[in-house]
Amino acid sequence: MGTKRAAPRRLRLSPTKISAWLACHLQYKFTYIDRLSRYYYKPNRGDTFGASMHRALQMFHEAGGVESITREQFEETLRLSWTSTGYKDAEEEKAYLERGRHIVQKYYDAHVASAGKGALARTLFTEKQLSHSYADFSLIGRLDRLDEREDGTLEIVDYKSNLTEVSEADVHASLAMACYALLVGKRYPDRPVVASIVGLAGGCSASTTFSSEEMDVLEEEIKEIARQIIAVEEYEPNYSPACLDCIFARICYPDGVVDWESRRKEYEASREGAW
Numbered sequence: 001m002g003t004k005r006a007a008p009r010r011l012r013l014s015p016t017k018i019s020a021w022l023a024c025h026l027q028y029k030f031t032y033i034d035r036l037s038r039y040y041y042k043p044n045r046g047d048t049f050g051a052s053m054h055r056a057l058q059m060f061h062e063a064g065g066v067e068s069i070t071r072e073q074f075e076e077t078l079r080l081s082w083t084s085t086g087y088k089d090a091e092e093e094k095a096y097l098e099r100g101r102h103i104v105q106k107y108y109d110a111h112v113a114s115a116g117k118g119a120l121a122r123t124l125f126t127e128k129q130l131s132h133s134y135a136d137f138s139l140i141g142r143l144d145r146l147d148e149r150e151d152g153t154l155e156i157v158d159y160k161s162n163l164t165e166v167s168e169a170d171v172h173a174s175l176a177m178a179c180y181a182l183l184v185g186k187r188y189p190d191r192p193v194v195a196s197i198v199g200l201a202g203g204c205s206a207s208t209t210f211s212s213e214e215m216d217v218l219e220e221e222i223k224e225i226a227r228q229i230i231a232v233e234e235y236e237p238n239y240s241p242a243c244l245d246c247i248f249a250r251i252c253y254p255d256g257v258v259d260w261e262s263r264r265k266e267y268e269a270s271r272e273g274a275w
């Protein structure tokens, strides 16, 4: 009796996947083909804190924001959303919880001020995945929040928990924000779209718009990346500064020294020999 080969799964590209592919094809393979992250990723306070803040803000907006819940209830929401993993000790966790409480208070007050000026946008959804199908793959992206302003403009809102400053140029340079704008534009083709990053730590925000020409160029680049990923036969390492923060450095540098420049020279020399 023959064994049926499982059909290859359709490629689903997210901004995170695209970034991994652009950083290093081997990192992409370790993460998405071999699924090794669960063995190498260690929870850290930055990620854990960010996830707790995202959950608290999601609950706040889903509950109806300042028009439905009090400042104290919002603070309680943070406590309910809190995760304790990744902190060095109880003292560090306490300091971060205090920082979170401070952020929540400022966030609440800013929304009360906007409501007072009649400038509060309507939240259409929070933490939702959008997707768009192309011939050979799908582009997906998980939005923190999508608002609708009074004039009908749609605003993509992305939270960065530890960010203290952000500029329009930062938002414009963000691959994730451009992908979200592309996805929102596909879903709501007749609506103007604004993309905003909110730096929670600094109580700051910046917004940008992408032209239709920029969206066309991005779309072609994403299609090209999808073509490369579908056709790849060998996942090459990219020995580069990216190795310094890569969770798989233990695999690529088993002696523990991340000397990417030497490793790149050796690798390039070995590739020359292969030709």
Ligand code: SF4
Pocket: 023, 024, 025, 026, 027, 030, 237, 238, 239, 240, 242, 243, 246, 247, 248, 249, 252
């Ligand atoms: S350590 Fe460097 S070469 Fe190895 S997977 Fe990570 S980024 Fe790629």
